[in-house]
Amino acid sequence: MASDTFKEYLNKFITTIKNLVDQVFSHFEVLPxxxxxxxxxxxxxxxxxxxxxxxxxxxxxxxxxxxxxARRYHRLEKLxxxxxxxxxxxxxxxTLPSIDIPGKDQLFFVQYLYRFASRLRGQELQIIKALxxxxxxxxxxxxxxxxxxxxxxxxxxxxxxGFPEYIKPITQxxxxxxxxxxxxxxxxxxxxxxxxxxxLILPVLSSFDEWSMNFLSSMLSEMGPHIAPQLRxxxxxxxxxxxxxxxxxxxxxxxxDLAAPDSAVQVLELDEDPELSATCLKILRDMxxxxxxxxxxxxxxxxxxxxxxxxLAALGSVGSREDSGIFREGxxxxxSWVALQAARAMxxxxxxELLGEIAASDHPRASVAQQVLAEVSNT
Numbered sequence: 001m002a003s004d005t006f007k008e009y010l011n012k013f014i015t016t017i018k019n020l021v022d023q024v025f026s027h028f029e030v031l032p033x034x035x036x037x038x039x040x041x042x043x044x045x046x047x048x049x050x051x052x053x054x055x056x057x058x059x060x061x062x063x064x065x066x067x068x069x070a071r072r073y074h075r076l077e078k079l080x081x082x083x084x085x086x087x088x089x090x091x092x093x094x095t096l097p098s099i100d101i102p103g104k105d106q107l108f109f110v111q112y113l114y115r116f117a118s119r120l121r122g123q124e125l126q127i128i129k130a131l132x133x134x135x136x137x138x139x140x141x142x143x144x145x146x147x148x149x150x151x152x153x154x155x156x157x158x159x160x161x162g163f164p165e166y167i168k169p170i171t172q173x174x175x176x177x178x179x180x181x182x183x184x185x186x187x188x189x190x191x192x193x194x195x196x197x198x199x200l201i202l203p204v205l206s207s208f209d210e211w212s213m214n215f216l217s218s219m220l221s222e223m224g225p226h227i228a229p230q231l232r233x234x235x236x237x238x239x240x241x242x243x244x245x246x247x248x249x250x251x252x253x254x255x256x257d258l259a260a261p262d263s264a265v266q267v268l269e270l271d272e273d274p275e276l277s278a279t280c281l282k283i284l285r286d287m288x289x290x291x292x293x294x295x296x297x298x299x300x301x302x303x304x305x306x307x308x309x310x311x312l313a314a315l316g317s318v319g320s321r322e323d324s325g326i327f328r329e330g331x332x333x334x335x336s337w338v339a340l341q342a343a344r345a346m347x348x349x350x351x352x353e354l355l356g357e358i359a360a361s362d363h364p365r366a367s368v369a370q371q372v373l374a375e376v377s378n379t
Contacts, residue, residue, distance in 0.1 A: 316345025
């Protein structure tokens with residue numbers, strides 16, 4: 001019976017709408033075209049005006065709500081700040097007094113503690129972490145919900161107020177699709193006390209295309225020398241992303257891994273990618289030995305400008321005055337950057353007299369030699 005009544009009302013509603021549409025069309029059918037256009041224009045203006053009013057009212061209401069919340073949050077911050085400062089300066093507490101936080105304010109309270117904690121260290125930071133501890137499960141439950149920037153912020157809150165107890169949810173965040181969330185998790189997990197995390201970080205490193213190579217290699221190198229074997233393995237992995245291999249090579253150079261030059265040589269012999277080769281040559285420049293000289297002699301004539309530059313820099317570190325002729329030839333290179341590095345390498349192997357002669361001559365690169373001599377005199 002109820003179903004039949006519903007169908008009856010639905011049919012009446014559909015009939016009413018249909019009749020209304022028919023009336024509108026019949027009204028416009030008897031009007032001249034110019035008047036139809038005018039009425040449509042009037043209706044459009046009225047619609048836009050009403051829509052604008054609705055949006056304006058919504059903006060005003062939202063602003064009033066935000067101002068009300070801002071005043072309320074400001075009062076809460078003043079209240080909490082007084083209690084927290086008393087705890088930080090009172091050393092007589094055997095146990096910290098609790099701060100009663102209503103459920104609707106708990107998230108804001110943790111966010112406030114997060115901002116507070118960024119200015120503290122040592123025992124004071126431990127007090128802040130103890131105050132936040134009851135509410136961290138709520139933050140951990142939110143790192144997989146919301147927009148990416150919010151999830152990344154919640155990960156940073158867990159890292160500041162709940163590390164290392166909340167390593168597991170941070171580790172799980174590495175599986176997120178959003179790069180900013182994965183990067184936040186990777187940056188936190190790249191901790192010198194947890195070198196085993198490198199096995200979790202390296203597989204996702206290739207997805208950080210928007211982050212600078214300097215940042216990635218710095219993040220890895222901060223984990224310390226214990227991760228050097230994994231970095232060398234990644235460097236020599238021809239199946240890995242070039243960006244990951246470059247980041248691994250640069251991290252090895254920053255760490256100062258003494259086994260890195262041998263790995264760099266293997267890559268230089270088998271791989272022709274200019275960026276990767278240049279990074280490996282930086283390793284030889286900083287940690288190479290004279291036994292790497294034959295390889296460098298081949299690379300100073302590479303078709304790639306960037307490889308010639310870094311090969312000359314490395315040869316300047318491991319070579320001797322006997323290589324002055326090679327650097328002299330490098331001054332004739334079509335690239336001014338290669339010529340500049342050749343002049344600097346010439347100075348490195350103590351061939352400053354030859355460099356001075358070139359600077360005083362009418363050689364096309366005399367100005368380059370003069371620049372290097374000026375750099376030396378100013379150091």
